[in-house]
Amino acid sequence: MSTEQRVSWSDSFSEAQTAIQSLTTIISSVPPSVSSSDTPAVALLNDPELATQISDHLRQPDSGAGDNQLCRWLYDTFHTSKLDLQLVVLRFLPIVAGMYLSRIPLRKPLAGFEAVLLAIYAHETTSRNGQAMTVNIPDLSHPSVYHESRQPYNNASTDLNQVVVSPGLEPQGTIRSTKRAQIIGVALELYHSRISEIPVQSKVDFCEFCVVWAGEDGEFYKDFPNEDKKDEEDHEMMKEKKEGRILLPWEMLQPMLRILGHCVMGINKKNKELHEAACGACRSLYARAIHDINPKAILAVGSLLKLINYQKACVDHTELPVTRIIHL
Structure with missing residues (x-):
């Protein structure tokens, strides 16, 4: 370990x-x-007894x-x-955000929660340096390298469409209602x-907070896509859970779905409690997307539900079928 590494470790430890x-x-x-x-930072992050006490508070x-x-x-x-200590704070972000959003209608003073959320937002604003987060996707109007074409393949950068995943951020000193979802x-x-x-x-x-924020009972979609349930009586079984329902604009719903995608398909997907949650x-x-008639959300969440069904079927769709028939 170099001298610089020792100093860094010592600072982090202290x-x-x-x-x-x-x-x-x-x-x-x-x-x-x-x-x-x-x-100590790892212990702060992973100790279940300590996490329970902080969560209860x-x-x-x-x-x-x-x-x-x-x-x-x-x-x-x-x-x-310190990244390891910042991770400790992020570990409690769901509860901070969940309790904050659930108490906004109560008109209670929430400056403590807002300070934590603004600290995280300010950190991201600085690290991104005002730049938007973007990805490049192929232009489907041009042939790909895997398909034959009468025209020669052009690999120019103009053939890529730039999509904004997260827009550029502006510094915020307070959480206004118009900026709450973005923060x-x-x-x-x-x-x-x-x-x-x-x-x-x-x-x-x-x-668990996603269920509260959605404010809808999703049990009707337990057998998604419910192709055999088309009677109106079945739809009446969808009981709304109004308490805790919040607005879910795309700038907030998008990262929520990414997190849920990890929970469904990520490294902890075999954890039964997490997978069921x-x-x-x-x-x-x-159910909320259907209620709001939100096409973008219906497509995105519906895709996650299809992935869940693929997992239940235990079918690897990348495997080639094994057959004794020879096709000439």
């Missing part, structure tokens, strides 16, 4: 220890396995206010600029970018 010491003044007890760990009726100590701790911890959506994009490092329980929390969230969001 800042994680400082974060733990600050946390001891907020929650009832920090587990000894965390306070005495050789890797964030769900309390008076959490989220400007003078809330735990929100202040999350804010300060994220501003350490939370950007925070969820950062959450998704590091989702492989985030504990499973955090992803389960996210899926993600499937339930997809069904609720599909």
Whole structure:
């Protein structure tokens, strides 16, 4: 280990220890396995007992206010600029965003939650340097390299269409109602970018809040695409869950679906609790998309439901069929 690496590790270790010491003044007890760990940031991230205590605090009726100590701790911890400590804050983003969005109609003071969300948004604004996140997709009006064409293949960059995944960000000092979805959506994009490092329980929390945000009962779509259920009586079985329903603009729904895609198809897809929670969230969001008559959302969430069905069928559609018949 070089001298520079030792200094970096020492700084990260000391800042994680400082974060733990600050946390001891907020929650009832920090587990000894965390306070005495050789890797305190990892312990902060993965200890289930500590995560439960922090989650319970964030769900309390008076959490989220400007003078809330735990929100202040999350804010300060994220501003350490240490990636491992920032990941600890992202681990609790689903609860912060979920409780924040659910309490907006109650007109409660939520400056603590807003400070955490704005800290994450400001971090992304700085890291992106005002640039939009884009991807290049092929122009389907031109032949691909895998198909024959009478015209020679042209590989010019003009044959690519640039698609904006996330627009350029402007600094925000407060969370206005017109910018709320964008700020939370950007925070969820950062959450998704590091989702492989985030504990499973955090992803389960996210899926549960997706059901709340959708505000619809998705059980009708448990056997998606329900081709054999076309009677109106079946549709009447879709009971709405109005409480907790929020607006779901595309700038927020898009990162939500990416996260759910990971939960359904990612490294933890064999975790039964997470998989069931993600499937339930997809069904609720599909019911919401149908209710809102949102074609883009119907297509996107419907695709996730089809992937879930493919998993149930245990069929690998990339495998070539085995047959004894020779076609001449």
